[in-house]
Amino acid sequence: GESVGLHLPTLSVQEGDNSIINCAYSNSASDYFIWYKQESGKGPQFIIDIRSNMDKRQGQRVTVLLNKTVKHLSLQIAATQPGDSAVYFCAENLWGSGTYKYIFGTGTRLKVLA
């Protein structure tokens, strides 16, 4: 079935380094992609999104890259901080059955080392 998957379940980075979290999606018809951050005991928190007519979007310390040719999405975090430690989910927004729904990957845990 359709799914969004994450290549690395756990990513450890040194504080101050840049982090790159990758995601593969399977449905070429998806037109909107979102990255969420989930801290322990909390719900997914919106980080950044990108539409399919773009290949790059920047936020504050975060950048999302979209490669539609290979159906790949990545989240780059600059100067990673201890507060960035969390599980990161990518999701694709797919139209079907008269509505939009999100399809999530399993998540990547980011550990920031002091």
Add this chain to the structure above:
Amino acid sequence: EAGVTQFPSHSVIEKGQTVTLRCDPISGHDNLYWYRRVMGKEIKFLLHFVKESKQDESGMPNNRFLAERTGGTYSTLKVQPAELEDSGVYFCASSQDWRTLGADTQYFGPGTRLTVL
């Protein structure tokens, strides 16, 4: 502005019992979604309300699950009778009218952790 809230935060019940989860969306959001994450798996869509109407319930696992959104404000998700495999975290999300905005940004609540013994 208050975010999406969910109650309870954690529920522990025995197999065969009934549990009702509640979600209060962000004020003014017509769209309300239920998702769940079972252990080690990805977050999966359950259903979508537009105001009080069920727009898509293709993700509901079986007829033991009943979702309602009377009046188009808060929503409840009832599991009756609960089974062991229903254990997981149930998330609610809400968004504005995607018909005018295109693909929508969904804002999630903290989730309800359900444990069925």
